[in-house]
Amino acid sequence: MLKRSKPEILFLCCMTIVLLFPIALHAGQIYGSVTEAGRGVANATIEIKCGNAPVTQGQTANDGSYRINVTEQGQCLLTLSGCSAAVFSYPDPSQYDFEIVRYPNGGCELRRK
Numbered sequence: 001m002l003k004r005s006k007p008e009i010l011f012l013c014c015m016t017i018v019l020l021f022p023i024a025l026h027a028g029q030i031y032g033s034v035t036e037a038g039r040g041v042a043n044a045t046i047e048i049k050c051g052n053a054p055v056t057q058g059q060t061a062n063d064g065s066y067r068i069n070v071t072e073q074g075q076c077l078l079t080l081s082g083c084s085a086a087v088f089s090y091p092d093p094s095q096y097d098f099e100i101v102r103y104p105n106g107g108c109e110l111r112r113k
Contacts, residue, residue: 027073027089033064034080034110036100040064042080050076050089079108085110 015037025107030048034041040063048056050072067071070076070089078087078096088095 011063027070028091029067029069030076030087030089030096031067031076031093032098034060034066034098034100035064035113036102041100042082044080044101047079048076048087048089049079050074080110081108083108083110085112 009080021044027050032101034044034046041060042062042064044060044064046058046060046066046068048058050056050087051074053070055067060066061093073089073091073092076087076089078085079098083100085096087096088094098110099113101109101111103109109113
């Protein structure tokens, strides 16, 4: 059995943490488009909440497209114009295209296209 000194073990543990820590912090980009009644929703504020991280905000472009970088991986909640939908953040970019569907009772839904 190979014996390692305490400084070697400490160095290996530190290197493992240093190499894995950025992976845990960095997620990817959530992008896509938002339409309502077939038209892009321009200049709308989008909020994405992932886990315990602070809310990340972005805005749609004139054509309803958006790109928002998030810091955590996993399930997130995307909110726009009072409507919400679950999205997932991965190390690679994730595309989510939504249609806002409004209901007579004042509620709404972000429906995936």
